[in-house]
Amino acid sequence: MATVEPNAPTGVNKLYFAAWRWHFYAGLYVIPFLLMLAVTGALIVWFTAVSSEYGEMQTIVAGDKTLTVAEQITAAIAAHPGATVDKYVTPYDATTPALLRVQADEPLMLAMNPYTAEILSTRAEAGTWNEWLTNLHGELLIGGNGGWGDLLIEIAASLGMLMLATGLYLAWPRGDKTFRDMFVPNFAAKGRAWWKSIHLTTGTWMSLVLAFFLLSGLAWAGIWGGKFVQPWSTFPAEKWDAVPLSDDTHAAMNHTAREEVPWTLELTPLPESGSQTGVQLLPEGTPASFDTILAGARALGFDARVQIVAPGDDKGVWSLSRDSMSYDSTDPTADRTVHIDQYTGKILADVRYDDYPVVGKAMAVGIALHEGQMGWWNIALNWAFCALIVVSCAAGLVMWWKRRPAGVARLAAPPVPADMPMVKGVVLIALLLSLAFPVLGLTLLGVLAVDLLIVSPFPALKRLLS
16 A cells, blocks of 8 residues: 555655554454464364374274274175275374265265274264364365365465565564564563564564465465466476376365375376376276285385275276375375276376476475475474464554554554655565565555545545555
8 A cells, every 4th residue: 555644754664664564454354364374274184194184093902913994994885784895094193083075965084993893983084173164274165276264264364475575574573673573572672562572573474484484375266376377387298198087187186175196286187097008006807996905005115094085987097196285294205196997907197206397396395385295393393383373463453452542543553754755676676576476466566556546535534444
């Protein structure tokens, strides 16, 4: 917002006041979103990385020998007559359950003791707290994939980049201030000065990872991610020589908000069964089943937890996967996805982390960090980051409340000198940010248009927003 106060101070760092004003107005929009993202993000980590709602993190007593997958499936169908099982997820280790997806009246996830076939928990695949929180986190429950909720979140993340840049500029030491003031709160300060110190220091620490979280989050957004970054960074199916391709992409394997397919594969077409191409995995004449496919997975080097998905139709493939996005491991560089022809037992596609494009590799690691999938240190870091966001936003709101003029109907925005010069470096940075993040550029243009066409012609409205 470029509105200028007639009584703005003179003889001051004009660029500082301009940055402060942009930081203030960006914060008006961004703070509610940051608070929501911090709270929902912390809860999502709990319902996925700490205490999964499907029950696969329960502790069981290890037995001498596990039952076959077929025997476990028989027990699952006995509990749900007429149902089918189309997915089996092996246990993390000898003391955790297996997961089976049962297609009954609605898709169900069963946690099962692989030694006894005892069903430990049954939960609808959809409708979990994690799914509700994820939809709120990414699309405000009003529409993703380019919908209004997705767009509002992307605007907030884009303005968040502007708020981050202006905030670091404002926090940079000037006069008698030092770098210590950026990182260590002044607990001896009183009143608004104390809140300013808290806001400045927590904001500085937060900014060290906020840019990363915003970028990794934007990669999922409908415009910056869906229209630009992800299409450019998708794994090319042409690497699979002479493999027939389906009209479906890997994204069709995602059934809930809990994304299961690596980001760089989502737009890649799935291979089809029914040809003679590929590399033999199962001995010729061996029928493909959950047990034979699992044996093939172990032969390929899939240890510990691996996900096995059965073909969906007569053209579908058996799929093996292990990736950190599905909480299969804490090492995103160990990601691997394999597709097997349901008729010949041949490997049609084998994609590993090393095969990902550069941005795909960055996203594999970035998403794992973003979602707390790399171990307890990552969970603790994410929760600490969420707490810093809440504290910094709260301190900023208190600062504004204490600074606003009492008894005056004004927003109390920071003033800007009327003769603010156009600094070439600032204009260049704004242009580069707008080119890198189109939604940010469009938002800035929209704000300037509102200021010029709506705010400036009406003095009363101009005073209210100043």
